[in-house]
Amino acid sequence: MDRNGLMTAFSIMFFVLLSLTSFDSALAQQEKLKMGYAFGPAHLYHMGAMKFADKVREDSKGEIKIDPYPSGQIVPYGETLKALQSGVIDLAIIPTRQLSSGVPEFQVLALPMIVGDARNLYRFLNGVGQAKIASSFDSIGLKNMAWFDSGFLQVLSRTKILSISDFKNLKVGTKPVPYNVAFFQKLNAVPIEVKYPEVYSALKSGVIDAFEAPLRYKYPLIEQTKYVALTSHEFLLASLAINRKSFEKLGPEHQNILLDAASESGHFERRSRINLEVSEREKISGMGIEIIRLDRANLRKTATPIFQSFKEKEPALAGFMAELLSVGNGTRPCDSDECRCDDGNCHPETDECCQEIS
Numbered sequence: 001m002d003r004n005g006l007m008t009a010f011s012i013m014f015f016v017l018l019s020l021t022s023f024d025s026a027l028a029q030q031e032k033l034k035m036g037y038a039f040g041p042a043h044l045y046h047m048g049a050m051k052f053a054d055k056v057r058e059d060s061k062g063e064i065k066i067d068p069y070p071s072g073q074i075v076p077y078g079e080t081l082k083a084l085q086s087g088v089i090d091l092a093i094i095p096t097r098q099l100s101s102g103v104p105e106f107q108v109l110a111l112p113m114i115v116g117d118a119r120n121l122y123r124f125l126n127g128v129g130q131a132k133i134a135s136s137f138d139s140i141g142l143k144n145m146a147w148f149d150s151g152f153l154q155v156l157s158r159t160k161i162l163s164i165s166d167f168k169n170l171k172v173g174t175k176p177v178p179y180n181v182a183f184f185q186k187l188n189a190v191p192i193e194v195k196y197p198e199v200y201s202a203l204k205s206g207v208i209d210a211f212e213a214p215l216r217y218k219y220p221l222i223e224q225t226k227y228v229a230l231t232s233h234e235f236l237l238a239s240l241a242i243n244r245k246s247f248e249k250l251g252p253e254h255q256n257i258l259l260d261a262a263s264e265s266g267h268f269e270r271r272s273r274i275n276l277e278v279s280e281r282e283k284i285s286g287m288g289i290e291i292i293r294l295d296r297a298n299l300r301k302t303a304t305p306i307f308q309s310f311k312e313k314e315p316a317l318a319g320f321m322a323e324l325l326s327v328g329n330g331t332r333p334c335d336s337d338e339c340r341c342d343d344g345n346c347h348p349e350t351d352e353c354c355q356e357i358s
Contacts, residue, residue, distance in 0.1 A: 031064045031254060033246060035091035036074040036083060044276065045093045045238060046070045048148050048269030052240065055261035064254055066091065085141050090246040093148060096237045097177075102140035104314070105133050108321045111310060112183035113296070113303035115152075115235040116327065117346070118270075119339035119354050122147065124327045132320060137239075143247050145259055146240040146266035150214045151273055152232035156221070157210035158203065160290070161229035164298055173199055173211035179306055183233060186302045200224065215277050215284070222284060228291045230335060231299060240266065267355075274349050277337065293335055 035053070039045040046068070053066035075083040081099065084092045100106040108114060115121050125133065125147060137144050161167065167187035173194035174180055184191040194202050194211065202208045203224040213221070214236060215228065240262050247255060285291060307325070311318040334346035341353035348354070 030062065031060075031250060032067060033064065033090040033242075034067050034069065034074065034088075035093075036069045036072075036080060036089040037093040038072045038077045038080060039093065040071045043070075044150065044269055044273050045148050047272060048240070048265045049093060051268045052146075052261050052265035055264055056257060059257045059261060060254060064250075064257065084241060084243055087243055087245065089243075091240070091242045093238050093240055096239060099239060099241075102142075103133060103136040104317060105129065105136060105320050107314065108310075108317055108324060109237060110177065110234065111179055111303070111321070112233045112306060113300040114307070114321070114324060115232075117334040117339040118149065118151075118235065118349065119341070120327045121235060121237075121324075124324055128323055128327075129320065137241070138244065141244050142241045143244050144239045144241050145262035148238040148240060148266060148269045149273060150236035150238075151277055152214065153212045153234040153236065154215050155210050155212055155229040155231050155233075156225045157227045157229060158225055159209055160227050160292070161210075161294070162292060163294065164302060171207070171209045173202055173208040175212075179310065180234070182306050182309075183303055186305065215280055222287060222289060226289060228284065228289060230291065230293050232296060232335065233299065233303075271355070274354075278350060281337070296335065 035049060037045060037049065049068045049070070053068055056064050056066050069089070072080075074089060078098075080089075080092050080094050081102070083089050084094070096103070096106040097110050100110065133144065155161065155172065157170070159166070159170065161170070164187055167184070167189040170189045172184050172189045172191050174184060174191045176193045181191045192202075192208050194208055199208075199211050199213075200220055203211065203221070210225070210229075211221075212231075212233070242258070247258070250258070281291060307321065311321065334340050337349050338346040339349050339351075339354040341347050341351070
C-alpha cells in the first residue's frame with residue numbers, strides 16, 4: 001500500500017474511533033429514569049406512560065430515557081409510593097387514594113359524590129386547589145407532573161335500579177373504605193367487601209347482587225349483570241409523580257421537557273378514556289344490558305351527612321372540601337358522560353368545551 005493509501009486508511013480509522021467515542025460519551029451522558037406502576041399493558045395508564053416515555057425521548061433527542069416497568073415488575077403492588085420516595089424508582093403512576101396518607105387533600109377526593117364532573121375537577125386541581133396539593137407533594141419529597149384518570153365508578157347490578165329506593169337490601173360488592181361503605185349504608189344497601197378477582201364468582205353464587213366499577217367492557221363480569229346504574233359516586237384519579245431529587249438533578253431544559261411531555265400524556269390518556277367509554281357503552285347496550293341514569297342530585301343529598309361527618313373529623317380539610325364542592329355546581333350534577341361548560345350547562349364529554357381543563 002502506498003503512502004496515500006495508508007493515510008486514507010488511518011483517516012478512516014480515526015473517524016471511526018472518534019464516532020465510537022462520541023457515541024459512548026452520549027450514552028454516558030444520557031439521563032435514565034425508572035418508572036414503575038402496578039397497571040398492566042392493557043390499562044389506559046400504561047398507554048399514557050408509553051406516550052410520556054416516547055415524547056420525552058423525542059423532545060430530548062434521546063438525552064433522556066424513561067424506562068417503564070408495568071405490572072409491578074420493579075416494586076410489588078402497594079409499595080409504589082415507598083419506592084418512589086426512597087428513590088428506588090424515579091417516576092410512578094399512583095392512584096390518589098394511595099397517596100392520601102401524605103397528601104391529605106386526596107382524602108377529600110375519595111368522598112362519595114364529591115366530584116361533579118371531570119372537567120371542573122381538573123380546573124380545580126390546576127387552579128384553586130393546585131397550591132395546597134403541590135405543597136403536600138413537596139412535604140413527602142415528590143412532585144406531581146400530570147393527572148391520569150379511569151373515570152367514575154358506577155354500579156353494575158343483576159336487579160334494576162331506577163331510584164335510590166331500589167338500593168334497599170341490595171348486596172353491593174365494594175371496597176373496605178369507611179366513607180364508601182357509609183354511602184351504601186345511607187342508600188339502605190348492604191355493602192360487602194369483595195376483592196376484584198372474586199367479583200365474578202361472588203355474583204354467580206349470589207353472595208352479591210351488584211358491584212362498583214368503572215364503565216369498562218369486561219365480558220365475564222358484564223354477562224353476570226343486567227343493568228348499569230350511573231351513580232358516578234367516585235372519580236378515579238391518579239398522579240404521574242416524580243421523586244423531587246430525581247427532578248432537581250435535571251437541568252432546566254430537561255425539567256421543562258418532562259413537564260411538557262407529562263401534560264401531553266395526561267391529555268392523551270383522558271381523551272383515550274373518554275373515547276373508550278363511548279365505545280364501551282355501545283358494546284354494553286348491544287349485549288342487552290340496560291344503562292340507567294340516576295338522579296345525581298338526590299345521590300349527593302344522600303352523601304351530605306357524610307360530608308358533615310368528614311368535616312368534623314378532619315377540620316383542617318373543611319375549606320378544601322368546600323372549595324371543591326363549589327366547583328361546577330348548577331341546577332343538577334352532570335352525568336358521568338357529561339361536563340359542565342362555561343355556559344353553565346351539561347354537555348357530552350366528547351364536546352370540545354369539555355377538553356378545556358386548565
